[in-house]
Amino acid sequence: MMNKSLLLLLLPLWLLGCSAAEKQPSSSRPAAAFSNGQSGYAASNSAPAIRIRPDEAMAVSHAQVLQAYERFLSISDDAEVRVRVHQRMAALKLQQQELQQDGLLPPSATTRAEPEPAAAIRDYEALLQQFPERADNDSVRYQLARASLLNGQPQKAMAALEDLIRLHPQSAYVTESHFRLGQLYYNSGDYELAAAAYQQVVAAGRAGNPYYVSAGYLRGWALFRHQHYDDSLLAFTRVLDEEFPDAARLEAASGGDLALRDDILRAMALIVTEAGDWEMIARFYNQHGVRHYEYRLYDRLASLYYQRGFHRSAASTLRAYVLRYPLDRRAPGYYERLIEGYRKAGYASLNRRHKAYYNDLFGVGSAFWQQHADAAMRTALTSSLSTYLHDLAGFHHGLAQQSRQAGTRTRELQTARRWYEEIVRSFPQAEDIARDHFLLAEVAFELQDFVAARDHYETVAYQYPADEQAAEAGYAAILAYNRHRPEPPQAAAWRQATIASAMRFVQQFAQDPRSGTVLVNTAEMLLQDEQYEQALATARMADTVEQNLSPRYRYGAALVRGHASFALGQFAEAEQALQLALQQQQAKPAQVQELREKIAASIYQQGLHSREQGDALAAVQHWLRLAGVIPESRSRIAAEYDAATLLMAIPDYPQAVQVLQQFRQQYPQHPLTADIPSKLIVAYEEQQDWAAAAAELEYLCRHHSNPQQQRIACYQTAQYYQRGGDDAKALLAYRHYAHQFPQPLDAALEAHYQLDQLYAAAGEENKRQFWLNKIIVLHNKAGAEQTDRSRYLAASAAFQLGEAERLRYEKIRLSQPLAASIQRKNAALQAAQKRYTQAAKLEVQEFTTAATFRLGQLYAGMSKALMSSERPAGLDELEQEEYQYLLEEQAFPLDEAAIEIHQANAGRTRDGLYDNWVRESFSALSGLMPGQYNKQEKVAAYVDAIR
CATH class of the missing domain: 1.25.40.10 (Tetratricopeptide repeat domain)
Structure with a gap:
């Protein structure tokens, strides 16, 4: 311790x-x-x-x-x-x-x-x-x-x-x-x-x-x-992925992160130089997935090659990146670095070759150009492209001028031409574009391509008239025309173009007193060759010097302008110019009629144009004024018909009706007249003039060539007469339809139904019952085509017929001799019973309960009629009592039948059905069953039929 x-x-x-x-x-x-x-x-x-x-x-x-x-x-x-x-x-x-x-x-x-x-x-x-x-x-x-x-x-x-x-x-x-x-x-x-x-x-x-x-x-x-190079690249890639997961982190690196980033890229560049070349980068990242920092590896590798003096390897590295990512915004800069590297190294041929490649990759119209439309990128590209293309064009043009060998000279001129063409195609708005057109024309002229030379000379002369070489270019264009010798099929056209160019030159640079005459001749030749735009432009130019022209040339200029503007769809000018041509009184009689017909066509086409522009009123005015300007014209018929059609569409129905009726009156045999009734019908419908519409429909009903359309017209005729309040004509039209068109079922039934209603309104009961019975017949014959509507109408018809029979039944009184009157009343009862049963069997609720009630009412009424019938004369008291007893025996089964029928109707309440007729059956039962009856006689089979 x-x-x-x-x-x-x-x-x-x-x-x-x-x-x-x-x-x-x-x-x-x-x-x-x-x-x-x-x-x-x-x-x-x-x-x-x-x-x-x-x-x-x-x-x-x-x-x-x-x-x-x-x-x-x-x-x-x-x-x-x-x-x-x-x-x-x-x-x-x-x-x-x-x-x-x-x-x-x-x-x-x-x-x-x-x-x-x-x-x-x-x-x-x-x-x-x-x-x-x-x-x-x-x-x-x-x-x-x-x-x-x-x-x-x-x-x-x-x-x-x-x-x-x-x-x-x-x-x-x-x-x-x-x-x-x-x-x-x-x-x-x-x-x-x-x-x-x-x-x-x-x-x-x-x-x-x-x-x-x-x-x-x-x-x-x-x-x-x-020497595990791929694994080494993968290891370095992992570090870059984790430390610089996006471009923002990569670009913002500083301090130790910056040192880490740059050291890794340097190491990776060294690996590529040891293990292969620039192609290794693409192979590696194709296998392991592209990375946002690949561009820096290409850049670092190229820098390493440049440091070691390997200019081609450096260029190949930069080009490899561009080819791998041709749409990347850095691609042009990399390629410019490549081109500059060759320049510094003194590789002139490679320098020019890659300037050409640069244009292929990034030139105007390339995929890169289309992808990058921002002003900054376009400006940078334009600067480089313009410099490179002018370098290439100027080099080959100068080389051609220095060469004494025809083959070499031609080859170099063709190359120079290619680059000049690329310049004018790419930069049409450049400040010095006129100079490039002129140089291109010069090269084409030396190559004896006089057509191309002409085009570019004229571009300079007439698109850039203020240019110092404009006059020289205009004169050179005439020389190019004169030097060209086309084959006979094209010779006439070329001569015409030559004259046009000469006149253009005179007008642009030194007013020539013969310019008007030359212009008219040129315009006529252009019109003959169907070069309408040039003919019209030339004729218009001739009009500007009209005071120097004779009547013959005024006529020619107006005629060319009229025909050319008509061909180009400029119909207002065509009408005005052709009228002016007629005023010169230079045309022959046959030509006069032809010109008048073309004036009419111009007016008609103006109407079409106005319609296409959405100005319907102007179109109608053009078409209707044609009759006043050229009344004999063949275009008048189409114009007036089209005017009526457009008036229908505006809509202006009153004027449309007026034009259509006039058209039918003036051209009764014209094929277009056949469509006028249908148009008038629409116009009358929109104005709710039902009688007029019905009259037109009736015409179609009688004369239409299409059976289906004829049937529809017949039915609509009846409808429109009815809608217009003319029941008499509506009845005739419905009756005509009912007799002529038993199919389709729905329309035929509705026609029968309307006849029922119209005859009922007119008080013609017998005729009404005829059509009611026809409704039932139509339904029964329809078989599988029967519909809910046909069943309803048939049930209604049967019930209505039953009602008529019931009324006749109720009017028959039982009198002596009783046997005869009973027979008459029983026959009426059977007729009514038949119709009510017919209605009930169709199973339309509204008529099933009504028919059932009426059947019960029939039998109860017969019972009452027996009991209240006239007694035979001469009976004593005992005989009267016996007679009363006999009547009661006859009436009892009828009461029982009535009770059973009303009970069947009342029993529908168990199915949730209760309407006025069911309620009436309950009321009838309260009167029919004041006590208990023991007799169970069987009644006729019709009782079972209505259960």
Whole structure:
């Protein structure tokens, strides 16, 4: 047991000797012993170092503390405390050596038999040998490895760290031990083991792991040194992915992150140069997925090649990126760097070749140009493209002019032409575009392509008249016309164009007194060749010098303008010009009629145009005025008919009716007249003039060629007469329809029904009953085509017929001779019963309950009629009583039948059915059953039929 005074002495020494074995090592400084010999990030961020640092300034020297510990050991017998003191002493010795190496402590004044690290090693090994099973031996092995490094024994350090990992897999020092082993393996040249050790550090995860990033980075170097190039690239890629997950983080890197980013990219560029070339980048990232920082790797590799003087490799690298990402915004800049690299290297041919490639990749109209429409990018591209294209065109043009060999000259001219054409195509709004057109025309002229030369000369002359070369270009265009000799089929057209060009030149640059005559001749030739736009333009120009033209040429100009504008759809001008041509009185009689017909066609077409523009009123005015301008015209018929049709659409029905009626009156045999009734019908309908509409429909009903349309017209005729209040004509029309069109069923039934209603309104009961019976017949014959509507109408008809029979039945009085009157009344009863039963069987609720009630009423009425019938004359009192008894016997079955029928009707309430007729049956039963009857005579089968 330690005494109190010794504990007080030991306490400050314990605090002073607190070593790295009891806490996680600081990560504030690099450790030279574990350096990989790299620059940049590798030198400054290789790993946290193994160092023992006092937390405060030491109040006593290491020697004093060690002496105190030795005194303590001489008197202590506590095994646990002695072990800990030995650990503190070994750690103090090691710390003293580190501080002396770092210049923080002066060298020890006392010469020792062995260096401090060696002594520490001896102490740590003794502790492990003496106490092999202690739980804190991981810290002892950690310190043993550190001391071995300080003592210049890396193999011993590796062994200690390997033992720590193997024997203490849960130790807090395992991750750092893997990292330190990685450094030791790397420095010893065992890159495979180094990579494996670093991988263990990475596998431990980022959380609480100060070695995570450095291990990932150093693993990449180890794999590179081990010549596992793809794995090395993958390791570096993982670090970039994690540390710079997006472009913003990559671009904003600074300080240590910037050093890490640039060192990794430098390392990856080195790997590519060692393992292959620029193509390796694409292969690698095609396999592992594209990355947002690939462009920097291409850039770094190109810079590395340029630094080494490998200009073509650098250019190939930049071009590889552009071809891999042709739409990337950096692509033009990379290619410009490539072109500049060839310029600086003096590779003129390659420089020009790649200027041409640049245009293919980024020129106006390319996929890149279409993709990037922002002003900044377009401006930058335009600047480079213009420079490169002018360089190429000028070089080949100059080379052609210097060449004395025809073949070479032609080849160079063709090349120059290509680039001039690309310039004028790409930059039509450039300030110096007139000069480029002129140079292109010059090259085409030298190549004897006079058509192209003409085009570009005229562009300069007439699109850029203020240009200093405009007049020269206009004259050169005439020369190009004159030099060209087309084949006969094109000769006439070319001559016409030649004249036009000459006149244009005269008008533009020196007013010629013959310009008007030449223009008219040119316009006539252009019209003959159906070049309407040019003919019209030329004729209009002739009108500007009209005061210099004779009547013949005024007529010609107006005629050309009229025909050309008509062909081009400019019909108002065509009408005006052709009228002007007629005023010149130069046309022959046959031509006069032809021109008048064309004027009419122009008016008609103006109407069409107005209609297409949505101005219907203007269209109608044009079409209707045609009759006043050219009354004999063939276009008049179509115009007036179209005017009526458009009036219907506006709508202006009153005027439409007027025009249609006039049309039918004027052209009764014209095929279009056949459609007038249908149009008039619509107009009358919209005006609710039902009688007029019915009259037109009746015409179609009698004369329409289509049976289906004829049937519809017949039915609508009846409807419209009825809607117009003319019931007499409606009845005739419905009756005509009913007789002529038994199909389709629905329409035929409705026609029969309307006849029923109309005859009922007219009080013609017999005719009404005829059509009621026809409704029933139609329904019965329909079979599978029967509908709910047909069943309803048939049930209604049967009930109405039953009502008529009932009224006749009720009018028959039983008188003597009774047998004869009973026979008449019973026949009427049977007729009514038949109709009511017919209605009930159709199972339409409204008529089923009504018919049932009426049947009960029939039998009850017959019973009452018997009992109140006239008695035979001459009966005495006894005979009268017997006669009364006989009547009662005859009346009783009738009452029973009535009761049973009314009970059947009343019983429908059990099915949730209760209407006026059911209620009437209840009322009838209250009168029919004042007492109990015992007779059970059977009644006729019609009772069963209505249950």
